[in-house]
Amino acid sequence: MQKATRIAALLLVALAVILAIVAFALSRRALKPAPATPQISSTVAAPGTMPEATAKGPAMVVAAQALPAGQPIDVAALRVATPAKPVPGSFRTLEEVDGAIPLIDIPADAPLTANVLSHGLAMQLQPGERALAVPVDELAGAGNRIVPGDYVDVFLSLKASARNLSEKPAPAQTRLLLSRVRVLAYGAKDLPAAPRADAGENTDKPAPGNPPAPHSAVLAVPLELASQLLLASQNGNLSLALRRPDDGGLPDRALFPQPSHALAPLATLDATRKQQLASPDNRAFAGIDGEGLTGQSSERPTSPARTSRPAYTPSLEIIRGSSRNQRGVTP
Numbered sequence: 001m002q003k004a005t006r007i008a009a010l011l012l013v014a015l016a017v018i019l020a021i022v023a024f025a026l027s028r029r030a031l032k033p034a035p036a037t038p039q040i041s042s043t044v045a046a047p048g049t050m051p052e053a054t055a056k057g058p059a060m061v062v063a064a065q066a067l068p069a070g071q072p073i074d075v076a077a078l079r080v081a082t083p084a085k086p087v088p089g090s091f092r093t094l095e096e097v098d099g100a101i102p103l104i105d106i107p108a109d110a111p112l113t114a115n116v117l118s119h120g121l122a123m124q125l126q127p128g129e130r131a132l133a134v135p136v137d138e139l140a141g142a143g144n145r146i147v148p149g150d151y152v153d154v155f156l157s158l159k160a161s162a163r164n165l166s167e168k169p170a171p172a173q174t175r176l177l178l179s180r181v182r183v184l185a186y187g188a189k190d191l192p193a194a195p196r197a198d199a200g201e202n203t204d205k206p207a208p209g210n211p212p213a214p215h216s217a218v219l220a221v222p223l224e225l226a227s228q229l230l231l232a233s234q235n236g237n238l239s240l241a242l243r244r245p246d247d248g249g250l251p252d253r254a255l256f257p258q259p260s261h262a263l264a265p266l267a268t269l270d271a272t273r274k275q276q277l278a279s280p281d282n283r284a285f286a287g288i289d290g291e292g293l294t295g296q297s298s299e300r301p302t303s304p305a306r307t308s309r310p311a312y313t314p315s316l317e318i319i320r321g322s323s324r325n326q327r328g329v330t331p
Contacts, residue, residue: 058086060111061097067106072099078112089113121184121218124191128280129220131184134233134240136217142242144214146183148191151247152240154178154219156232158294170294177232179250180243181221187214224280227287228259235293259292 064079075094090111091097101118121131134154138144146152156177160169184191188211217240221229232238263286265277276282 058082059092060087061091061094062111063106063108065108067102069102069105072101073097073112083111087111087113089115119193121190124184125220128223130223130226131218132221132226132229133216133218134229134238136186136214136238136240138213140237140239141186141214141217142240144187146186146217146240146242148183148185148189150183150186151180151243151245152183152219153243154181154229154232155239155241156236156293157239158236173294175295176251177228177238178219178221178225180248181219183217183240184220185216185218187216188212222280224283227262227284228293231288231290231293235290257296259288260296261292262287262289 059080059082061078062081063077065077067073067077075098078094078097080092080094090113097112097117100112101123103116103118106112106116125131136146142152154177155174157174158170158172160172219229229238261283265274265286269277277286
């Protein structure tokens with residue numbers, strides 16, 4: 001009996017020790033401070049800087065003031081914020097949108113996204129260039145070995161032609177029309193877009209099957225030469241000659257007569273206004289005609305003066321028997 005009582009007492013003591021240890025552990029856990037719930041900061045960074053909370057939450061570029069359409073964006077008109085929820089297509093750094101051009105008016109505090117900024121081939125043009133499409137095939141396109149971003153020379157071939165049967169036909173000719181123009185698109189392929197810093201691995205895969213044969217090429221053409229390319233594509237055959245990108249050879253157009261224009265300038269222009277005719281916009285507006293396309297100079301020879309003929313005076317002859325009398329007739 002005493003032995004059983006002693007065993008029961010030892011078990012109770014052991015149980016009490018275990019309960020004490022468990023209570024002590026629970027009390028220490030209750031005394032620890034609960035971890036703070038992470039919150040996204042809504043602080044705004046000064047122009048040209050990034051907020052400290054960017055490393056803890058998503059950053060997004062927003063307009064610090066109203067941004068008009070068609071005007072390049074200055075970084076001073078932007079700020080970087082960390083909103084509660086990221087906006088798809090938004091930008092994280094100011095450098096990504098520095099100099100970008102809005103397609104629409106963007107109000108203040110609105111996020112900048114890719115779909116409201118100019119993109120595509122229009123942003124690949126340099127000032128003074130225009131994008132024009134010309135027809136191509138396997139022969140005219142260097143065996144379809146041209147890819148967007150290449151530089152080509154455009155050659156023009158004209159067949160012999162005459163305005164009417166009485167004229168001698170102009171001889172056939174082939175000449176360099178445009179030199180070192182950049183290919184913006186060839187067939188269904190466009191210039192690749194610049195990768196974004198936060199973009200993941202490109203997972204785009206080529207479409208299955210054989211791509212369609214290219215039928216057009218989009219070229220970046222200087223404005224003053226756009227009229228020549230358009231008229232040549234309608235009246236002759238164009239061929240694109242592929243060239244090395246670092247080959248900067250260009251013809252000196254000042255060594256040859258200027259082609260004739262479709263619109264003649266006013267004869268009353270002073271010297272200052274005549275100098276404005278050489279600007280690319282005015283040259284493009286003056287255009288080019290068929291004679292200029294065939295290489296004829298704009299300085300057309302003056303027609304020779306016609307020889308003066310004596311004025312014809314009508315007369316009336318009166319015959320009376322064997323005598324004749326001629327009198328002038330007043331009209």
